[in-house]
Amino acid sequence: xxxxxxxxxxxxxxxxxxxxxxxxxHANDPFVVKKVARAKEMVSKLKFxxxxxx
Amino acid sequence: xxxxxxxxxxxxxxxxxxxxxxGPKGRIKKGVVYTRIRDKPIVYNLAFGDVDPVTGExxxxxxxxxxxxxxxxxxxxxxxxxxxxxxxxxxIFATGSNPARTRLYQMNISRLLDEICIDFEVYGVIxxxxxxxxxxxxxxxxxxxxx
Numbered sequence: 001x002x003x004x005x006x007x008x009x010x011x012x013x014x015x016x017x018x019x020x021x022x023x024x025x026h027a028n029d030p031f032v033v034k035k036v037a038r039a040k041e042m043v044s045k046l047k048f049x050x051x052x053x054x
Numbered sequence: 055x056x057x058x059x060x061x062x063x064x065x066x067x068x069x070x071x072x073x074x075x076x077g078p079k080g081r082i083k084k085g086v087v088y089t090r091i092r093d094k095p096i097v098y099n100l101a102f103g104d105v106d107p108v109t110g111e112x113x114x115x116x117x118x119x120x121x122x123x124x125x126x127x128x129x130x131x132x133x134x135x136x137x138x139x140x141x142x143x144x145x146i147f148a149t150g151s152n153p154a155r156t157r158l159y160q161m162n163i164s165r166l167l168d169e170i171c172i173d174f175e176v177y178g179v180i181x182x183x184x185x186x187x188x189x190x191x192x193x194x195x196x197x198x199x200x201x
Contacts, residue, residue, distance in 0.1 A: 015136030016059075023065040023072055026085045029111040032101045035151060039099040040091045042195055043147050045182040052145075052177075052184065053095055 057128035057169070062086075064133070068140035071133040072105070077120030084126065085112045086133045088146070096144040097197070098137070102130055114151050127162055131170070138200045147179075149195030156194065163196060164189045174198045 026032055062073035071086040083105040091099045103114030120126075134146060150156030160178075163170060167189065170176055177184040178193030187196070 015139045016132055017062055017064045017068070017071065017136040020063050020065055023063055023067075023070045024110075025067075025070045026087050026101075026105070026112045027070065027089060029087075029113075031103060031111060031113045031115075031151070032087050032089070035101045035114075035149075036089045036091060036099050039147050039149060039195070042149065042179065043092050043097050043099075046179065046184055047182060048095055048184065 058125050059128040059132050060125060062129055062133060064136060068137055071136070073129055075118065075120045075122050075126055077122045079118055079120045082118045082120055083107070084129075086130055087112065088137050088141075091147065096142075098141070098144060098146050100130075100134070100146050100148045102148070114155060123162065124166070127166065131173075134174070134198065134200065143200040145197050145199050147195060147197050149179075157192070159196065160193055163187065170198075174200055 060073040060075065062071050064071045069088045073084050075082040075084055085103065085105045087101045088098045089101065091097050101112065103112040104116040104118055105111070106113050106116065137146075138144070148159065150159050163176065167176065167187065175198065176187040177197040178187045178191060179195040179197060180193055184197055185191070
């Protein structure tokens with residue numbers, strides 16, 4: 001794991017991440033891909049009431 | 055959440071986060087990945103699990119039992135803040151890889167609900183409908199949105 005400490009996240013919230021040059025992405029890991037596919041299916045069915053669409 | 059948490063790293067994409075759990079089972083590498091899964095409204099999926107030391111891949115079927123549940127949960131919650139700082143306060147969806155794991159997530163949310171609700175709106179999903187999260191109701195998944 002990289003130990004290079006670059007900066008902390010900027011923005012409106014209390015994020016505290018150490019931002020490094022490169023983090024190996026796990027977006028294409030089989031577990032993640034499978035989970036995203038299932039999540040897409042579940043979330044696509046959600047109606048989202050008007051109050052939640054704001 | 056004002057709980058103790060682990061230091062965690064990300065890069066300028068702010069979609070992948072890594073940290074180490076520390077406890078009786080040693081140091082266990084954990085990963086959090088955000089993936090956009092819907093527009094209108096925008097929803098991102100949160101995938102979380104141990105990084106398998108052999109394959110190097112995330113897997114949430116591993117039960118590490120490192121006696122640091124709340125510290126790990128607080129760390130994941132903190133990554134939501136970093137993610138939202140970068141991408142905005144959109145809905146974030148999470149569910150377990152199986153019903154037992156979803157139930158475990160639900161118990162953890164229930165236990166810490168008052169604290170979580172300070173910063174986040176929390177909804178439970180049953181089928182095609184979302185509901186304001188309530189304790190003692192079984193959900194298929196969860197939506198959170200930073201206030």
